[in-house]
Amino acid sequence: MSDIQATIAQLFIYPIKSCAGIEVTEVLLYDTGFDLDRAWMVVDKDGIFVSQRELPNMALVQPKFKGSELVLRAPGMLALHVNIDGAEGPTTVKVWDDTVPAFDMGDVAAQWFTDFLSLTDVGLPRAGAAKYRLVRFDPEHNRLASTNWTGGMEAPFQFADGFPILVTSAASMDLLNEKLQAQGHRAVGVQRFRPNIVLAGIDPHDEDRVASFSVKTAAEVVELVPCKPCTRCNIPNVDPATGIPSPEVNDILQAYRANASMNGAVTFGMNAIISKGIGATLRVGQAVSGDYDF
Numbered sequence: 001m002s003d004i005q006a007t008i009a010q011l012f013i014y015p016i017k018s019c020a021g022i023e024v025t026e027v028l029l030y031d032t033g034f035d036l037d038r039a040w041m042v043v044d045k046d047g048i049f050v051s052q053r054e055l056p057n058m059a060l061v062q063p064k065f066k067g068s069e070l071v072l073r074a075p076g077m078l079a080l081h082v083n084i085d086g087a088e089g090p091t092t093v094k095v096w097d098d099t100v101p102a103f104d105m106g107d108v109a110a111q112w113f114t115d116f117l118s119l120t121d122v123g124l125p126r127a128g129a130a131k132y133r134l135v136r137f138d139p140e141h142n143r144l145a146s147t148n149w150t151g152g153m154e155a156p157f158q159f160a161d162g163f164p165i166l167v168t169s170a171a172s173m174d175l176l177n178e179k180l181q182a183q184g185h186r187a188v189g190v191q192r193f194r195p196n197i198v199l200a201g202i203d204p205h206d207e208d209r210v211a212s213f214s215v216k217t218a219a220e221v222v223e224l225v226p227c228k229p230c231t232r233c234n235i236p237n238v239d240p241a242t243g244i245p246s247p248e249v250n251d252i253l254q255a256y257r258a259n260a261s262m263n264g265a266v267t268f269g270m271n272a273i274i275s276k277g278i279g280a281t282l283r284v285g286q287a288v289s290g291d292y293d294f
Contacts, residue, residue, distance in 0.1 A: 002214075002289035002290055002291055003210070003290065003291045003292045004201075004202050004206055004210060004288075004289060004290050004291075004292075005201060005287070005288075005289055006169075006199040006200060006201040006202045006287075006288040006289070006290075007199070007200050007201055007285055007286065007287055007288060008197060008198075008199065008200075008215070008282060008283065008284050008285060008286045008288060009170050009198045009199060009200035009284065010023060010170075010190065010195075010197075010198035010284065011023065011024050011025065011026070011027050011034075011196065011197060011198075011282060011283075011284055012024070012191070012194070012195060012196055012198075013027060013034045013035070013036060013037045013196070014037055014038055014194060015036050015037070015038075015039060015040055015063045015065075015070055016038075016039075016040040016041065016042065016061065016063060016072075016134070017038045017040070017041040017042070017049065017051065017095075017159045017160070018041075018042070018050070018051035018052045018053075018055075018058045018059075018235075019042075019058050019059070019061035019062075019063060019072075020059060020060070020061060020062045020063060020191075020240060021191060021194060022063060022064065022065070025283060025284045026281050026282065026283040026284070027281065027282050028279070028280075028281055029222060029274065029277060029278060029279065029280050029281070029282055030278060030279075031156050031164075031274065031278050032156045032157050032158050032164055033157055033158070033160065033164030033165050033196065033274070034164075034165070034196055034282075036065075036084075037158070037160070037164075037196065038137070038157075038158045038159040038160045039136060039137050039158055039159070040070075040082075040105070040134055040135065040136050040137070040159070041093065041095065041102070041134075041135055041137070041159040042058070042113055042117075042132050042133070042134055042135075043093050043094075043132065043133055043134075043135055044130055044131070044132060045130065045131045045132075045133075046094075047091065047092060047093040047094055047135075048093070048094045049093065049094065049095045049096075049159070050117075050132065051235070052234075052235045052238050053233055053234055053235060055117050056238045056243050056244065056245050057116070057117065057119070057243035058117065058243070059238050059239075059240045059243045060074050060075055060240075060242075060243045061073075061074045061116070062074065065084070068083060068084050068085065069081045069082060069083060069084060070082040070084055072112070074116045076116070076119065077112065077115065077116050080108070080109060080112045082105060082109060082134070086105075087103030087104065087105060087106075087136050088103070088104045088105060088106035088107075089103065089104050090102070090103060090104070090138075091103065091104045091133075091135060093135050095159055096161065096162070098143055100137070100138065100141050100143055101138040101140075101141050102135040102136060102137055102138050103135060103136040103138060104133060104134075104135055104136075105133070105134040105135060105136060106134075109133070109134040110131070110132065110133040110134060112134075113132040113133070113134055114130075114131050114132045117130075117132055118130070137158040137159055142156050143156060143157060143158065144156055144157075145157060145162055145163045145164070145227075145271075145273060146162065149163075149227045149228040149271075150225075150227050150273050151225075151227070153225075153273060153275065155273035155274070162228070162271060163227065163228065163271035163272065163273060164272075164273060164274060165196050165197065165224060165271070165272040165273065165274065166193075166194065166195045166196050166197070166230055166269050166270070166271055166272070167195060167196065167197045167198075167199065167207050167213070167224065167226060167269060167270050167272050168190065168193055168195040168197075168198055168199070168207055168268065168269035168270070169198065169199040169200070169202050169204070169205070169206065169207050170190075170198055170199065170200045171200075171202055171203055171204040171205075171206070172204045172205050172207070172268065172269070173188075173189075173190045173193075173198075174204070175204040175205075176188070176249075176252065176253070176268075179252050179255075179256070180248065180249070180252055183248070183252065185248045185252075188236075188239075188249060189240070191240050192235070192236040192237075192238065192239075192240060192249065193230075193232075193236055193268055193269055194235070195269055197224075197282070199288055207226065207269065207270045208226075208229060208267075208270055209292050209293065209294065210226060210270075210290035210291065210292060210293060211225070211226075211290065211291055211292070211293030212224065212225045212226070212275065212290060212291075213225075213226070213272070213288050213289070213290045214288065214289050214290060215277070215282060215286050215287070215288050216286055216287045216288075216289075217277065217280045217281060217282065217283070217286060218281070219280055219281075220276075220277055220280055221276065221277065222274070222276060222277030222280050222282065223274070223275045223276035223277060224272045224273070224274060224275070225272055225273050225274075225275050226270035226271070226272045227270075227271060227272060227273055228270070228271045229259055229261070229262055229267035229269075229270060229271075230267055230268060230269040230270060230271050231259075231262055231265040231266065231267055232250065232253065232257075232265070232266045232267065232268050234250060236249045236250060236253070236268070237249050237250050250266060253266045253268060254266055
């Protein structure tokens with residue numbers, strides 16, 4: 001018997017880095033992670049990525065796949081239709097310390113993001129606002145997770161922060177919400193933590209303690225290896241329904257999730273890489289097992 005027996009409770013993909021996610025019931029697993037996860041990104045005039053850290057209203061950009069299009073909606077904006085397989089031309093962008101080739105998605109998409117991200121909290125244009133563009137990851141480029149954390153294994157990914165998969169658990173969220181409510185705050189949703197996989201049936205933060213997860217799919221067993229605790233910035237403080245940040249989530253986390261192994265940073269969830277099962281389909285309800293790694 002394995003140390004843990006769990007099930008996949010929720011699956012999420014985030015087509016555009018730092019915009020809202022899409023909850024799905026099944027997803028194809030590529031070598032870079034979930035199909036179309038963080039395939040697009042918003043950049044400033046210098047080609048440097050932007051996120052909810054400095055632009056919390058990015059949380060209000062709601063993507064939806066419709067046929068061959070990615071349809072984006074946001075408050076006060078007409079829908080933007082982006083051809084999934086289309087692009088205007090090559091460019092170079094920077095995400096954290098990585099400078100990577102990408103494809104610009106054109107002036108219409110650029111103007112849409114510039115207009116929306118330039119709005120103030122009351123819906124008025126901000127004076128001297130920055131210009132933004134939407135870009136698509138170049139699938140021919142091999143961006144790799146740090147081998148300092150992967151044990152030397154090559155783990156490609158697209159515009160995610162550092163790894164192809166993020167795993168957390170329903171129990172971890174329940175514990176956080178118990179602590180929030182004990183301090184008089186409202187419960188929050190797991191969407192604030194932007195996981196790809198949410199597990200049910202394990203104890204709080206057991207995802208931190210597992211050497212590898214085995215997922216029984218219809219075709220084969222998928223193996224995911226947790227390799228680095230996910231350090232948290234201010235994004236969990238952003239309410240995904242309003243795009244407005246407030247400090248209580250990170251304040252509560254700081255009291256019990258400061259991780260000494262990460263120089264005292266708050267951690268929540270585990271970054272993971274794929275060691276087996278590329279091409280398989282993950283589905284909600286699939287069985288997951290694993291053994292502790294102490």
